[in-house]
Amino acid sequence: MKQPTQYFNALSRFVILTSCALFIGWLLDQILLVFVILMGGLFAWYSYNLIRLNEWLWSKKNLYPPSSSGIWSEAFDGIYRLQRKNRSRRKELGQVLKRFRDGAEALPDAAVVVQGNGQILWCNKLAHHVFGLRWPEDNGLLITNLLRHPNFIEQFNQQKLKQDVDEAVLMPSPIDRDSTIEIRMVPYALGQLLILGRDVTQMQRVNQMRKDFIANVSHELRTPLTVLQGYLEMMQDPDMGGTLPNSKAVGMMSDQCERMFNLVNQLLVLSKIEVNRDNIFEYQVDVPAMMLVLEREAEQLNFDRHHKISFDIDQNLLLYGIEDELRSAFTNLVKNAIRYTQNEGEVLVSWREHNQQACFKVTDNGDGIEELHLNRLTERFYRVDKARSRSTGGSGLGLSIVKHVLAHHQSELEINSKVGEGSCFSFCFPTDLIVHRRKNKPAL
Numbered sequence: 457m458k459q460p461t462q463y464f465n466a467l468s469r470f471v472i473l474t475s476c477a478l479f480i481g482w483l484l485d486q487i488l489l490v491f492v493i494l495m496g497g498l499f500a501w502y503s504y505n506l507i508r509l510n511e512w513l514w515s516k517k518n519l520y521p522p523s524s525s526g527i528w529s530e531a532f533d534g535i536y537r538l539q540r541k542n543r544s545r546r547k548e549l550g551q552v553l554k555r556f557r558d559g560a561e562a563l564p565d566a567a568v569v570v571q572g573n574g575q576i577l578w579c580n581k582l583a584h585h586v587f588g589l590r591w592p593e594d595n596g597l598l599i600t601n602l603l604r605h606p607n608f609i610e611q612f613n614q615q616k617l618k619q620d621v622d623e624a625v626l627m628p629s630p631i632d633r634d635s636t637i638e639i640r641m642v643p644y645a646l647g648q649l650l651i652l653g654r655d656v657t658q659m660q661r662v663n664q665m666r667k668d669f670i671a672n673v674s675h676e677l678r679t680p681l682t683v684l685q686g687y688l689e690m691m692q693d694p695d696m697g698g699t700l701p702n703s704k705a706v707g708m709m710s711d712q713c714e715r716m717f718n719l720v721n722q723l724l725v726l727s728k729i730e731v732n733r734d735n736i737f738e739y740q741v742d743v744p745a746m747m748l749v750l751e752r753e754a755e756q757l758n759f760d761r762h763h764k765i766s767f768d769i770d771q772n773l774l775l776y777g778i779e780d781e782l783r784s785a786f787t788n789l790v791k792n793a794i795r796y797t798q799n800e801g802e803v804l805v806s807w808r809e810h811n812q813q814a815c816f817k818v819t820d821n822g823d824g825i826e827e828l829h830l831n832r833l834t835e836r837f838y839r840v841d842k843a844r845s846r847s848t849g850g851s852g853l854g855l856s857i858v859k860h861v862l863a864h865h866q867s868e869l870e871i872n873s874k875v876g877e878g879s880c881f882s883f884c885f886p887t888d889l890i891v892h893r894r895k896n897k898p899a900l
Contacts, residue, residue, distance in 0.1 A: 568651040574598040588630045680712030722853040768806045774891035785861040788854035789818045797822035817882040825873040834859040
């Protein structure tokens with residue numbers, strides 16, 4: 457059985473009240489007065505409930521509706537149900553919005569949503585570090601007024617004209633001019649654009665290093681191969697083969713083969729060091745013993761240069777580390793000092809503890825290095841004087857090997873040099889890598 461609707465109930469009550477009022481007025485012979493009193497009472501009742509409704513709607517404390525009867529009770533309950541439904545929808549919408557913001561903040565790219573005319577609607581936190589935007593201060597500003605690079609403006613205008621543009625834009629970072637950012641624009645909802653940006657500085661540097669590496673290796677191998685090819689062609693020519701001194705040809709080819717062998721060997725050493733992840737604390741290196749071997753090698757290399765070479769070694773200062781890697785780092789620095797110091801110069805090699813660190817230092821009184829070259833000396837194949845480096849047998853990889861060895865052993869290379877005064881190459885290992893040799897107790 458269906459219940460009567462609220463309108464039928466309200467009308468029924470009004471008819472009953474009106475009938476009762478008319479009957480009482482007829483009995484008292486005051487129909488008009490009684491009817492006016494009835495209307496006034498109804499007006500007061502409705503006004504009272506309207507005031508209560510208004511107070512409830514504007515109240516922040518009372519969540520539940522006031523109690524009433526009749527149509528007002530149903531009105532209060534209906535509004536309350538609508539409020540609960542709206543609160544539930546707002547909560548769901550808030551959760552969706554929170555998930556969207558959390559996802560946007562988790563993006564590896566800076567994200568900016570703009571209107572078709574370029575007005576900024578929203579951006580994530582990473583946009584502050586990539587684009588230099590501030591949120592919410594930049595809300596409503598034109599993106600083209602903040603990112604003024606011509607490449608960006610050109611592609612943005614093409615997007616506004618609904619042209620398909622798939623290429624990324626490369627432009628200097630507005631925060632750091634030495635950095636490069638890559639920007640892509642994709643259509644978004646309701647004619648909006650989503651602008652994505654990321655810092656690709658390191659990627660570009662790696663690509664450039666790869667290109668330079670390939671070019672340098674090709675150049676380094678081309679020269680000895682050209683010499684070998686030239687002598688082989690001369691030997692194969694019956695007219696020139698008899699006039700070519702065999703000893704000279706064999707000597708030159710042997711030197712060039714040795715040069716290529718050394719280059720390839722150092723490249724293999726560098727690759728091995730870069731991928732090595734051995735635990736340096738598993739091995740103990742007797743550095744003083746290594747220095748003794750290095751001193752003998754230095755004397756052989758110094759045979760025709762007549763340098764005054766001095767070794768100042770702490771015989772009790774050992775180290776945790778990878779012996780082959782450390783030997784390569786020590787040897788490269790000492791040999792460089794001998795090679796690039798003019799004849800009858802001075803070279804001082806030191807292995808001492810200083811400020812609770814184990815420090816290795818190679819000092820020479822050679823020609824010195826200009827300051828503009830110091831920051832690039834550890835780059836692969838970088839040379840201050842290419843002709844001089846090749847004449848001394850250098851490959852351009854020695855200091856790069858030293859750099860990677862030290863990075864594996866929690867240290868870094870320091871270079872101090874003045875033109876005409878000489879150079880000092882040094883590095884120090886932290887305290888936790890130091891091992892002190894146990895001194896033998898005297899016999900009783």
